[in-house]
Amino acid sequence: MGALGDIGGLIMTPLYYVISAVLVAWHWLFTEIGMDPDSGLVWVLSIIGLTLTVRAALIPLFVKQIKSSRNMQLIQPKVKELQKKYGHDRERLAQETMKLYKESGTNPFASCLPLLIQMPIFLALFRLLDKHAARGDGKAFITKDLADSFQHAELFGIPLKSTFLRADGDVAVMIVAAILVVAMTATTFTTQRQLMSKNMPADALSGPYAQxxxxxxxxxxxxxxxGGIAFPIAVLFYWTTSNLWTMGQQFYVIRNNPAPGTAAEKAKAERDRAKAEKHGKPVEPELAAPVVEEKPEAPKRQQPKKQSREQRKKSQGPRPTPKPKPEGGTNE
Structure with missing residues (x-):
């Protein structure tokens, strides 16, 4: 248990300093422009600023996630072929599948990488605010004065340190917490649903990846x-903002750079065609509807029918009568 605690400390301690530094920097910025440093609005805006900073830093990982997800979708027909061929041999199937991933430059775990990296960041923020700032204890770059400021910060009379479970009978706190939890849940569902309905080919809608x-x-x-009912109001603002970023970022990618063979690609082609026609530009071949030329069918060769012996005799006509040979043996 002690060893696990040491490992956790090695991971979390640097995150405490990085996250608190960004949070305090945003808090200082809003204070410098004349806002009340102890107001709940400044703390909420600082948390939103922290969220935007974290998500901007994760853009390269998001790009990698998009590429990996697209590759996973495109190779699904090949994966199915391998399953049919090596379904009886799990070890060989695993080897051939990993070989396919390597040849196509696909990392099956890259699609989960941004989420996996965000979880320690989220946990660090949760512990900073819920275990330290909410109790008036300083941690990393959050000094005792800043912790005391957060402890008493309210937004429209709602303490930012409150949770749905620790509302102490305050109906307003429970309503705000419930709204943020629903928003967090709805944005998560909408983002995943948007990906499956618009940016996945029909071949990728079945199989392990689809599952x-x-x-x-x-x-x-x-x-x-x-889990949301146990998060402080301040932390719910972080996660909801992060989900909104994800939804908007994914919407932009699906709209402007859809995966091949998807409904989003078809919709983009139609938009490009309509835009080209509106501005009087010639429609590019790939945007125009494909014209299928009907080639005339080649005449079928008729196989000769098999005739009976009598029919062949009739078609050949009567045979010529041979001339009689002259008597005497030789012609004069």
Whole structure:
């Protein structure tokens, strides 16, 4: 247990300093422009600023996630072929599948990488605000004065340190917490649903990858809904803002750079065609509807029918009568 605690400390301590530094920097910025440093609005804006900073830093990982997800979708027909061929041999199937991933430059775990990296950041922020700032204890760059400021910060009379479970009978706190939990859950579901309905080819809607996406579609919202009732109001603002960023970022990618063979790609082609026609530009071949030229069918060769012996005799006509040979043996 002690060893696990040491490992956790090695991971979390640097995150405490990084996250608190960004949070305090945003808090200082809003204070410098004349806002009340002890107001709940400044703390909420600082948390939103922290969220935007974290998500901007994760853009390269998001790009990698998009590429990996697209590759996973495109190679699904080949994965199915391998399953049919090596379904009886799990070890060989695993080897051939990993070989396919390597040849196509696909990392099956890259789609979960941004989420996996965000979880320690979220946990660090949760512990900073819930375990330290909410109790008036300083941690990392959050001094005791800043912790005391957060401890008493309110937004429209709602303490930012409050949770749905620790509302102490305050109906307003419970309503605001419930709204943020629903928003957090709905944005998570909408983002995953948007990916599956618009940016996945028909071939990718079945098989292990599709099952994984469906699992995320229904499990993640439930996890966030159950866990959200224990999050402070301030932390709910962080996660809801992060989900809104994800939804908007994914919408932009799906709209402007859809995966091949998807409904989003078809919609983009139609938009490009309409835009080109509106401005009087010639429609590019790939945007125009494909014209299928009907080639005339080659005349079928008729096989000769098999005739009977009598029919062949009739078609050949009567045979010529041979001339009689002259008597005497030789012709004069």
């Amino acid at each position: 994984q996406q469906k699992l995320l579609l229904y499990v993640l919202p439930v996890v966030f809904a159950v």
